[in-house]
Amino acid sequence: MLERFRRDKKKGFIFLNKENSSFLNKVNQQLYSRNAELAVKNKNLSLLRNLYEITNSSLDKSTICSELTDAIRRSFNVELIGLFILEKEEGVLRLASLSLSERAKNVVKKQNNFLFSQDILLLDRKNVCYRSIKEERKVESSSLFNVWKPTGFSTELHNLHVSSNIKSAIIFPLINNHKTIGVLVISLNRSYKSFSKYERESIESVVNVITLALDKILLYEQLVTANRKLKELDTAKSEFISIASHQLRTPLTGIMGYLSMMVAGDFGKIEPTQLKILNDVYGASNRLIRIVNIFLNVSRIEAGRFYLDYKQVTFDSVVDEIIMELKPTASKKGIKLVIDPSIKSIGQVTVDPDKMKDVTLNLVDNAIKYSQSGTITVSAKKEGGNVHCFVHDEGVGIDPEEAKRLFSKFVRGTGIARVQPNGSGLGLFIAKKVVEEHTGKIWVESEGEGKGSTFQFTIPIKPTKEQIELQAKIASKVSKQKAQAAKDISPEMAASQ
């Protein structure tokens, strides 16, 4: 029997017979099956993408775990998802996050939220989580009692079972790089077997995502803890250096005071032989105080108590004093120390003169230490609004690779260490800090070992108004901190400082 439909141009019906109709039905059904498959895969991919987005949205453990478990529970329409982190040494699975359906949440809420503080003790070998971890595989149970065994909340768990119609619990171990980091507990109102093949595959892939996310979170937590400990150690070290330096400087200042009085004859005439010895002792004490001051400066820099005291001075006044002080030392080694006339041509600059003297002292002192002969020349020129200063020596030179690291703390060039084994490795670090606080730049150029070196720095002739205000602010802050510290310390400690 033929079924006829006329093609009506207005209504658009088509002419079909029975065979065509059956064929079209088959095509429809095939298309439907393909579509259904795609829909399932699409749903799975959407879930995975959502989970990845959650994982990448934050580094906070609580937020990520909570959002992940909620997303999974909603996607699979389950009653309970629990994410636990394994603390092997304590033998416990620590609850990271718990997501409950509305009805489960209501039951738990009425029972003082008992589940939210329920870690899982891995004491009982019959505990399904224990088995899952031990056997490194998924384990199923018909009851939540086996998940929290042994538990003191039997009644509460029973109530949860009944009201949420819980029929099964599946435990997935979370294993990454052969290491178990936790478990995922899924509790349902049906058996796991009732899940379709696609749903089960989907859950397996979700477990992998959770494992990676949890691993990342735990690693981040370890890094944060390690970083915090390092900062504490660093602060403790800086405090120690500061206290030790203060304690050393006070008696040293006393020693130098008495020495200079003796040299001046305040305690009677000094024999020439005695004078020589006293001068040597005075020089050694001076060097010791300089080292202590270096340590103090480093601790001030690290504690944020380092600031500039701007004054208007002539640039040559910053350099001349240092050269005069170091000329005898240079002469003893047969080294010529020369101030180029360009130094005088710079004129007025606005800098922290004491700190810039320290920089010049450090550079010239280093040049003397690491030269065995030749000439050391200090020169400068104006470049726009800056002063560009040069300290050139004909000494041991520096390997270009080492030159890059020379201004870091406790770093000394290998060639330098051979010539002058004693040295704190801090002078250039402080010099760099001083120059950079002036918004300048410091660096060294050398063609290599044995070819001398030229230390250079540039600083503005005059700082900007903002720069002056910034330094004044730091100075004020340091002053307040000192005043506060003075109120807090004992009179004995105050006297020693």
Added chain:
Amino acid sequence: MDLFTTITVRIIKEQEIIIGPIALQEARKVKGLKIDTGSWKVSFIGDKKNIINDLVKQYSRLFGRASEDVCREAVRDLISDLPNQDIPTTLR
């Protein structure tokens, strides 16, 4: 929303993902089932269990066994809460 209403809405929405607006068109053809798409308000005139059976068969007529499986899987968690005698035969 009672459980049968939730089951009906879930089935139609799941079918909608696969076959698009036809899902709603076909659902409207089921006798005794009234749907307000704006609010997804569903009302039954008659035995709810039978109406749901008819809904599943409506899709099955067009798209075969696969559509029955889709209906079943879409509401598996909801069906688990129903006593056996209340579960529509097409969803068992």
